[in-house]
Amino acid sequence: AHMINQIAAGEVIEGPFSVVKELMENAIDARATIIQVEIQQGGKRCIVVTDNGTGIPGDEIEIAFKSHTTSKLRTIDDLQHLHTLGFRGEALASIAAVSRVEITTKQQSRISGYRAIFESGQMTSMEETGCPDGTRIIVRDLFYQTPARLKFMKSDGAESARISELITRLALSRPDIAFQYINNNNITLTTRGENGLSPAVLSIFPEEIGRNMFETAQKTYFLENYRLSISGLLCQPHASRGNRQYQFYYVNGRSVRSEVLTQGLEQAYEGALMVNRFPLCVLYIDITPELLDVNVHPSKVAIKFQYPQWIVESLGDYVKQALQTQTT
Ligand code: ADP
Numbered sequence: 345a346h347m348i349n350q351i352a353a354g355e356v357i358e359g360p361f362s363v364v365k366e367l368m369e370n371a372i373d374a375r376a377t378i379i380q381v382e383i384q385q386g387g388k389r390c391i392v393v394t395d396n397g398t399g400i401p402g403d404e405i406e407i408a409f410k411s412h413t414t415s416k417l418r419t420i421d422d423l424q425h426l427h428t429l430g431f432r433g434e435a436l437a438s439i440a441a442v443s444r445v446e447i448t449t450k451q452q453s454r455i456s457g458y459r460a461i462f463e464s465g466q467m468t469s470m471e472e473t474g475c476p477d478g479t480r481i482i483v484r485d486l487f488y489q490t491p492a493r494l495k496f497m498k499s500d501g502a503e504s505a506r507i508s509e510l511i512t513r514l515a516l517s518r519p520d521i522a523f524q525y526i527n528n529n530n531i532t533l534t535t536r537g538e539n540g541l542s543p544a545v546l547s548i549f550p551e552e553i554g555r556n557m558f559e560t561a562q563k564t565y566f567l568e569n570y571r572l573s574i575s576g577l578l579c580q581p582h583a584s585r586g587n588r589q590y591q592f593y594y595v596n597g598r599s600v601r602s603e604v605l606t607q608g609l610e611q612a613y614e615g616a617l618m619v620n621r622f623p624l625c626v627l628y629i630d631i632t633p634e635l636l637d638v639n640v641h642p643s644k645v646a647i648k649f650q651y652p653q654w655i656v657e658s659l660g661d662y663v664k665q666a667l668q669t670q671t672t
């Protein structure tokens with residue numbers, strides 16, 4: 345049984361990056377308003393994710409760490425109308441299969457919470473304990489039983505850079521949540537969970553970048569019964585960069601990459617930019633779910649739209665209008 349667990353885990357848990365991603369998404373799904381991520385040695389030695397979300401009832405802790413157990417999906421119909429980031433019930437089981445996990449969790453309505461330890465996927469202890477509302481999960485010694493997998497991990501610096509990029513993307517997707525990222529005891533990123541996007545952007549992006557970005561009014565486009573609404577931040581043409589590092593796109597709440605979106609944005613800036621310069625953006629796109637190719641593999645960031653031309657044109661129109669109002 346252990347073998348099966350470890351093979352299945354390989355698909356979800358590639359390294360520290362995927363552990364942090366899954367734990368943070370669980371915290372967001374648990375409606376946390378404060379999420380702290382702490383890593384040591386690129387996350388290889390230790391990853392700690394703490395949230396102030398709903399917590400897990402004592403009698404559900406062991407179940408939550410079993411494969412294919414999720415509290416988020418009731419019917420298959422839900423897949424089209426998913427409001428949570430997780431739904432496959434794989435992550436905790438996969439993480440626990442390849443590391444040592446400690447969880448402390450408390451529901452707000454309870455006086456005390458629980459601490460449980462998992463080794464090779466099995467719960468080895470659980471006790472009642474006093475602790476703050478929410479959940480803290482500590483993941484130690486990732487891949488300790490599989491030296492072959494250990495070798496595939498990148499340097500501490502490369503792993504923590506990837507995690508930093510991930511936290512940036514999540515923090516921008518939810519400016520209403522306060523995020524903190526601590527890497528080897530250094531506070532590397534902080535957002536305060538204020539209203540509106542600009543404060544988050546200003547605390548994450550370098551000052552000279554944030555200063556050149558501006559908030560745009562939300563706009564909605566229709567094609568028959570389909571709906572597309574766009575909002576977010578754009579930049580002044582003169583603030584463009586030599587790469588696309590500062591282009592962030594969110595579709596229905598998920599961070600994505602899409603050539604259609606890049607094209608829509610960049611065409612609208614064309615003429616205002618020199619060759620090999622790219623605009624910056626943080627764009628939120630909400631679209632009728634039926635227009636997205638339902639390829640809901642959680643590790644996939646690339647998405648496909650139906651009617652891509654309509655998307656390109658609408659986004660182009662949105663950007664042009666925003667730039668015009670900004671300069672007049
Ligand atoms: P999924 O997110 O796909 O449901 P996971 O394995 O990531 O699967 O989590 C299993 C279950 O554990 C979740 O459905 C949820 O009920 C619970 N859970 C996990 N993390 C948290 C958390 N931080 N706060 C509250 N509940 C959590």
Ligand code: MG
Binds near residue numbers: 366370430431435436
């Ligand atoms: Mg999950």
